[in-house]
Amino acid sequence: MYERTRTLTRWMLSTGAALVLAGSASAQPAATDGAAPPRVAKRPFEVTSPNGARRDDYYWLRDDTRKNPEMLAYLKAENAYADAQLAKLKPLEKTLYDETVAHVKQDDGTVPYLKNGYWYASRFAAGADYPVIERRKGTVTVPAERLFDQPVMAKGHSFFSLSGWQVSPDNRRVAWAEDVVGRRQYGLKVKDIATGRETADTITNIEPNLVWADDKTILYIEKDPVTLRGYRVKAHVLGTPAARDTLVYEEKDDTFNMGIGRTTDDQFACITLNSTVSNEQRCAPIGGAAPLSPAAFRLLAPRAREFKYTADHLGTRWIVRTNRDAKNFKLVTVADADLAKGVAAWRDLTPASDTVFIEDFKPFEGYVAIDQREGGNRMIRLLDDAGKSQAVTADEPAYTMELAVNEEPATPWVRYTYGSLVTPTTTYEVNAKTGERRVLKVAPVPGYDPARYVTERVWAPARDGTRVPVSLVYKRGTKRDGTAPLFQYAYGSYGFSTDPAVDPGRIGLLDRGFVYAIAHIRGGQEMGRGWYDAGHLLNKKNSFTDFIDVTRYLVAQKYAAKDRVAAMGGSAGGLLMGGVANMAPADYKLIIAQVPFVDVVTTMLDASIPLTTFEYDEWGNPAQKPYYDYMLSYSPYDNVRAKAYPAMYVGTGLWDSQVQYYEPTKWVAKLREIKTDRNPLLFRVNMEAGHGGKTGRFERFRQNAEWQAFMLQQLGVAK
Template sequence: MKKLVLATLLAGAAAAPLVAQTSAPTPPVAAKKPYAVKAPFGATREDPYYWLRDDTRKNPEMLAYLAAENAYADAVLAPTRPMADTLYREIIGHIKQDDASVPYAKHGYVYYTRFDTGADYPVVARRKGSMAAPEQLLFDQPAMAKGKGFFQIGNWRVSPDNARIAWAEDTVGRRQYVLKVKDIATGTLLADTVPNIEAGLVWSADGKTIFYVEKDPVTLLGTRVKAHVLGTPASADRLVYTEKDDTFYMSIGATTDERYICINLHSTVSDEQRCAPAANPVAFTPVAPRARDFLYNADHLGGRWIIRTNWQAPNYRIMVVPDAKAAAGRAGWADLVPTSDTVFIENFQPFDRFLAIEERSGGNKRLRMLTPAGKSSFVTADEPAYVMDLGTNEDPASPVLRYTYGSLVTPTTTYEVDAATGKRTVLKVQPVPGYDASRYVTERVWATARDGTRVPVSLVHAKTFRKNGTAALFQYAYGSYGYSTDPSFNPTLPSMLDRGMVYAIAHIRGGQEMGRKWYDDGKIFHKKNSFTDFVDVTRFLVDQGYAAKGRVAAMGGSAGGLLMGAVANMAPQDYRVIIAQVPFVDVVTTMLDTSIPLTTGEFDEWGNPAEQRYYDYMLSYSPYDNVTAQAYPSLYVGTGLWDSQVQYYEPTKWVAKLRATKTDANPLVFRVNMEAGHGGKSGRFERYKQNAEYLAFALDQLKVQ
């Protein structure tokens, strides 16, 4: 909903005469219709809410039910609206309205983004040579987004001659981007348009051709790479590559030296990178052929390929091969950075004078630089729980590394560090108006899970906090796909901490905070470790006096929403309120349907329920299938009608089943964004409105003023 519309509604509500409420709002009831979900081996499950799935998103009965849920949410949340408004003002009060990014240089131009006061979207611009030169406008996103319920530029690339810019644009929220191109000097939009693509784009060296990944219109998987020649219709685009294995995701990019265009193919347990010279991008050949349980990613600089791989290295190692030996595949690779049992290599970036490495140790992500002479130096950190990330480094000839540092207390700070001297220079500290970091403390504690595993937990609270077992706790986790949840600063945190709350990130198994084994121990037949880790962290924090039993909120989204659904079924008594955003809760039905986006590409993450052993295990934890007649915590569930990752009907069915089954009188709120996808509404302020809504609901349930 646009800000103006919301403001109008609020103004109207304020002006209306007060009417005494005689009864509590009545939740909507979804109809039950017989439907059998069958597995290939013969198992059958009844799903009376399957009818709520409508791939066209036009079924009047389904839309009426979603509208009723939104109306009910409005009614239930009406008493918390003043708190939501207060929280929203506090959150955006911590955001510098006219902020700008740190400029970076590339091919003779300096690029940056800047926000005008009150704008939801940034302006993207550049200047020739330095920031003293006149500004050239690349994207006036506030103008481009005007009148649209959703707007996003997924990616953009400037042509090698600096004259044109190509970008991928989404105005629905379904991540089905449209390729567009314009002349930078005149702003003239070219006739070149290609619909239904992934966000990634690459120019050929001559600037005449754009390479992109075409999406399947049903599964939304990237299936083919095509080459679009400027000035020709999309129907004439040349087919470059077709991926026949739909368990692989596909993207496209360029190497650091821009000499090669690479098609990147990735599955949970296998990678393949096919590259071709950017000057003659015709034959795309593998850096190494794919093989099961063989993962790698490669970059090129200085006449050699640098490869990060798990080959005989569960925590990865970095290897190199000179161009002359590259055709031999793995046989020509040699160790540059050996593997370690305690350090997980997550990423790298090559420079002419050094190699920058992102690695994980002790649950934190840190950076180190390695010189050709073998000298290794770490970038220092002063807090127990933090995150470092490689920044924007577009010039491999640079003698300095740009990186970012942050924590739950420290706003994101952009640094440059000299590889030769180690001297650090602060380029920018994220401005947070009205925030004083000295008032807060971050901790790293370790909770012991029921199987004896030590689980890292990042905490933050006010300095005045006393560990006496009376505080309210807000606990977050994700725990899937090897995605690590790092303790970075968030402008919503002060609103909780200033009210005496503790905020915790549980780094549960299924992420990769503690290395590859941490991920492997939280997927397929070990998935329940993610759920029990989360519950055990909660119990540890309560036992240690960080929170009061009965004053714990839990939150997760997407696969973290699966976590929330499983925890709600397994340990409802441990939580007063649970927030599940775009939750993946109908695991078995979704994974049986290969027409649904992401299904086939994730068999090695969850299992393939077409086989009974996977079916039985997934069925044992699938939140939708395990809803029972018991008391549940208060619940806030959010989804987007146009979600391409977790389809809207999963949480819709889950909510409908919960309403018909649960035995408690605790509120269950279902908020459906009708103009949004997996990431919620677009715009930097719009998302904070929903954040404020569910935070106000949680604080009310926790009795936090």
């Protein structure tokens, strides 16, 4: 599926005081170092809607050009203030960064996989922020042929992202999508692999999603220049101007986004149209002499509300994952000859289940590998054509398995990864015929001993009686006496599940006595589709109360001290943090909100903002009064009140296309104006990046070390 989520330069101030802008005369909380926090002008603005108007004093901070000098001055002032407040923590920040890097094997590489006669892999050189991508013909022992030297390509760019690369069927060329701004407006590039010479085929403002239809034709998705929604699939023939590209498909309904791909057997190119509650798929035979045309794409099943499906093809049949008569999805099959008969010809491969949620699948010759969830864990099951099923076993209470790269269907060996909050990600392959399992690679974590840590799965009672799964990890020997610091994380939106994994940046926290918890709250899909349904639209507040109830349960069970709890979430998880801050501020010592979606109503009223229109089924359409009223009742920006809030660290990226920078900017400005406490509120603005912050693995470690140092300070953890 191709769903998207709202899923992060500092300016030195020589005087040590932040720039003050004219405006609010409200009393400001004292800063920890005596410097006053930034103040910003209030300019009343009325946000209108079919269901009422609201005053927004900070609406003026929105500038779609990102050139308003007064707005930029305020963002720089916030960065300067954060610098001043965090200056004393620089030694600790460096210690945390060094500890993280010490747990990273710097010259690591991926497990090679076979595709069309070549073994593909990527590898990092020591000290490099980006990997080299290469391939070897026939065997992994021959000299490598370099596809991309990303460290060289990234030079001179403060942001760099290479994505969606695809090799042509004849193995001669590679196409890729590249972004050097962070706005997710990628450009198409193509080069000859043998010579390394780029062609003149350059197309701008596309999605990072490419498909070779034949050796000279590339399918790509064009974005709307305003909303950034991918809405047109075009076919580009190498050597011809982009203006002559064939329009293959255009999606008129702006509540749908789209993706493109090839089937497992490479017989078809498919266009998938997705919304929150429905989708449809159109596929065309590829590799023939005739050029692709709109008429070549055949609709597999028409869209309908509450009907979702994803189809793949191998041999002479289609396999489909669908929620038709199966809330938690099932697999069905249909022969090529019966496809025109529609869903009436679909035949079940797996039964519908109330407890097993099918996440994904991969067809192989003679069997299907199924990626599923049960009891809050993600696992793998193999189903052969005779109907025999076998599950891949695990030895820990909280873990995750996931299908890895499996590009060759004519093999009994299935690759998958296994990991937990204690066990580093391990790549396995299992034989579907014999059950034999072998380890291909254990992700190296230098200086880390899994035996020193303990993972648990506990079930926290929510206020309505629902049991919420929680994955825990802590250092062996940590006393469960109500004194430990707790770091709690969750996401809880879009049906995206948060799976446990070892994080090099978290080991130092565990060694300092932290308990780390992932709250698998409603709004995710860890417990099936019903878990998601119970945490979105008019049930969204369940996500917030689940998170709060998990915190209270862990404190009551003496996993943590009541006054030593830090919470973190990003993007839609940042909405969670904003809701929690308003609903239960006394339960948290610190809240970390990265790129938070906090101005829900205003954003969802504006169809020109990227993501808005095809998220009506996630949050609701505020043009309809029930949704307007409900969203208004929890939108963090609209519910800031004159009361005490915990210490807060908020992050954003100026070029973010998923959650626009002005949402957290307005939220911080309003909090500074209204909140009554003297707790620090820090706002870190990445002036050169988008939703994920600056790129490069070491740059991310540096960014994380900053808020981690602040967290240790606020929770009183020994350095």
